[in-house]
Amino acid sequence: MAVIQDILDNVGLWVDAGINVLIVLFILLLINVFFxxxxxxxxxKAKTKKQRSNIRIFGQLSRYTLSLLVIILAILSSSGAWSSFGVFLGLLSAAIGFALQQPITGIAAWIMVVTKRPFDIGDRIIIGDVKGDVVDFNLTHVHVMEIGGLITDEENSGRTIMVPNWMLFEKNIINYTSNNDFVLHSVIVNVTYESNLDRAIEIADLSARKFLAGTISTSPGAPKVRVDFQASGIDVQVKYFSPARQLHEYSSKITKEIFDRINDAEDVEIAYPHTEVVFRKKAM
Known part of the structure; x- marks a missing residue:
């Protein structure tokens, strides 16, 4: 009976607390809808990748900050103990920090991403052994649309990987598209020593320029050809800047073009392992 009586005596306090909670939840809902x-x-209205990334980051930062302020103000108002709140907050922070080390490290990593901008939404990155395009990042995870995965090339696998933010402090971050949307790639063909090397260089250069004609003016540089000695022939390597998201597409087209042009050429041959038997008459 004493317990029931105590509840009845404090029913007004419980009602006030419930109303305050509902008000806070309603305000948080309004904040979420507004943003x-x-x-x-x-x-x-955004026209560039940078603008879209800035909008997402600004929205997240503003929503989280405003929501946190609302919760803090609600606690302070309901407790009525502004002076003791600092001590309570300090003890609570210490307890949460010990129990939630990785999540808190993840929040710190999120702040690092927002301020230092090692990558933006839409960038192609590598974090540890995860490679893909950033589609979103929040307080806890970086959402990456995977490339490669079950296959060993630069094609999109269709899978989304959620990388915990705390890993950003422990793994190397490689950004394909930090400065621009191009990365250096190459196609190598090994030709025989009997081939016309100048003609082979020309074939490699023309093959790359055929498909990169529309991007050379905006890329960091034009295709260039390098040659190296190998045991069974000479490597002719054409290096070119390819759009990061179309690496495999361009390398496949350039490879086929080089192959077709060499087949049409009479003085260039692709080197491959084979055995050649030569019969010579022994001098008496």
């Missing part, structure tokens, strides 16, 4: 609508409208 969702704002982001949608701004995304329609």
């Amino acid at each position: 969702t609508i704002l982001r949608t409208n701004l995304m329609k």
Whole structure:
């Protein structure tokens, strides 16, 4: 009976607390709806990858900050103990920091990404052994649309990998598209020593330029050809800047073009392992 009586005596406090919680939840819902609508409208006006990334980051940062302020103010208002709140907050932070080391490290990594910008949404990156395009990142994870995966090339696998943010402090971050959307790639063909080397160099150069004609003016440089001695022939390597998301597409087209041109050429042959038997008459 004493317990029931105590509950009845404090029913007003419970009702006030419930109303405060509902008010806070309603305000948080309004904040989420507001920033969702704002982001949608701004995304329609964004024209570049950088602008879209900035909109996402600004929305996340503003929403998290405003929501945290609302919760803190609600706690302070309901407790009525502003002076003791600092001590409580310090003890709570220490306990949470010990129990949630990796999540807190993840939040610190999120702040690092927001301020230092090692990558943006849309960039192609490698984090440890995960490679793909960044589609989103939040307080806990970086969402990466995987490339490669079950196959060993630069094609999109269709799988999304969620990388914990705390890994950003422990793994190397490689950004394909930090400065621009191009990366250096190459195609190598090994030709015989009997081939016309100048003609082989020309074939490699023309093959690359045929498919890169529309991107050379915006890329860091034009295709270039390098040659090296090998045991059974000479490597003719054409190096070119390819759009990062089309590496395999361009290398496949250039490879086929080189093959077709060499087949049509009479003075260039592809070297491959084979045995040649030569019969000579022994001098008496």
